Amino acid sequence: QSALTQPASVSGSPGQSITISCTGTSSDVGGYNYVSWYQQHPGKAPKLMIYEVSNRPSGVSNRFSGSKSGNTASLTISGLQAEDEADYYCSSYTSSSTPLYVFGTGTKVTVL
Amino acid sequence: EVQLVESGGGLVQPGGSLKLSCAASGFTFSGSAMHWVRQASGKGLEWVGRIRSKANSYATAYAASVKGRFTISRDDSKNTAYLQMNSLKTEDTAVYYCTRHMNYYYGMDVWGQGTTVTVSS
Numbered sequence: 001q002s003a004l005t006q007p008a009s010v011s012g013s014p015g016q017s018i019t020i021s022c023t024g025t026s027s028d029v030g031g032y033n034y035v036s037w038y039q040q041h042p043g044k045a046p047k048l049m050i051y052e053v054s055n056r057p058s059g060v061s062n063r064f065s066g067s068k069s070g071n072t073a074s075l076t077i078s079g080l081q082a083e084d085e086a087d088y089y090c091s092s093y094t095s096s097s098t099p100l101y102v103f104g105t106g107t108k109v110t111v112l
Numbered sequence: 113e114v115q116l117v118e119s120g121g122g123l124v125q126p127g128g129s130l131k132l133s134c135a136a137s138g139f140t141f142s143g144s145a146m147h148w149v150r151q152a153s154g155k156g157l158e159w160v161g162r163i164r165s166k167a168n169s170y171a172t173a174y175a176a177s178v179k180g181r182f183t184i185s186r187d188d189s190k191n192t193a194y195l196q197m198n199s200l201k202t203e204d205t206a207v208y209y210c211t212r213h214m215n216y217y218y219g220m221d222v223w224g225q226g227t228t229v230t231v232s233s
Contacts, residue, residue, distance in 0.1 A: 003156065034218035038157070045209055045226055046149075046157065051219030089157050093218055099159050100173040101147070106156040 004029065004090055004104035011110040017078040020107045022090030023071060028102055030071035034093035037066060037075045041086045049088075050075060077109070085111045114138035114222050116210050121227030124200055132195040132227055134210030139222075142166060142188040145213035147220055148195050150206035150229075158206075162213065163193065178204075200231045 005023040012018040022029065022037075029035055033053045038046035048057050050066035053073060063078045073092070077084055090104035120132040134146065145168070148160040161174040163184045172184050183196040193210055207228050211220035 032218075036219040038220075040157075045223040046220075047223070048219050048221045051214060051217050051221070055217070057219075057221055091157075091159075091220075097173065098179055099175040100162060101159040103149075103157040103159060 002102075004092060004102055006088075006090060006104040006107045008105070009108045009110065011112055012077075012080045013112045014080055014082065016080050017076060018080060018109065020075045020077075020088055020090075020109070022073040022075070022092075022104045024073075024092055024102070025071055027096065028092040028094040029068065029073050029090075031095055032093050033068070035066070035068060035073040036091045037064075037073075038089045038091065039084075039086050040089065046089065080111055082111050085109055114212075116212065116222055116224035118208065118210055118224040118227040121208065121229045123230045123232065125233050126200060126202055126231055128200050128231070129196070129198045130200065130229060131197070132208055132210075132229070134193040134195075134224060136191045136193070136212070139212070141191040144215065146184075146186065146193040147211045147213060148184060148193075149209045149211055149220070149223075150204075151209070151226075152203075152206040155206075160195070160208070197229070200229075202231050205229060205231045 037050040040046040054066040117135045145164045147162045164171040181199045186193045207226040209226045212222035214221045
């Protein structure tokens with residue numbers, strides 16, 4: 001079971017919107033609506049931003065939104081802000097018994 | 113305050129063992145499934161394993177890279193989860209996080225600060 005594929009980096013200017021893709025297979029992203037997204041600032045623990053494809057936990061800005069089409073999930077950040085500069089990881093439940101969950105390769109978001 | 117605090121990390125020689133702890137507070141620990149996730153320096157996140165609640169028979173699952181070497185357990189009376197790591201390899205060097213699986217939904221909504229494990233001679 002390989003890691004889900006994400007672009008290594010995405011950048012945007014303040015106020016712009018960016019989208020991060022997360023590509024898997026029919027055994028993970030495409031097979032279940034169990035995709036989540038995590039934000040990680042340097043030296044910090046990851047933080048849940050989106051669960052089950054498109055749901056935001058309480059306290060997460062509505063500038064963050066998620067979607068899925070086929071085997072690819074996406075995280076969109078609108079109204080980009082300096083504080084959004086971080087690493088982002090997708091994750092999905094998988095149909096294999098090992099691993100049960102798989103993370104994406106990670107995307108570095110840079111605010112220009 | 114909902115919180116997870118890992119401990120037990122350190123330096124260990126290849127082939128050695130180490131047991132990590134994850135102390136939970138601020139929520140009903142016994143009802144939650146718990147995961148361990150690791151991150152090597154400068155690398156991405158890797159799911160290590162999960163233990164479910166008593167209601168789900170404390171079922172465990174592991175990544176292929178650690179299966180047969182690592183064991184996840186829990187003591188609900190102490191609100192603590194554990195990761196027993198045996199036959200450690202240099203590639204197990206990483207920051208280890210424990211996380212809470214959301215109730216009723218799929219996602220890891222609470223993360224500890226992490227504990228560092230270094231496997232080196």
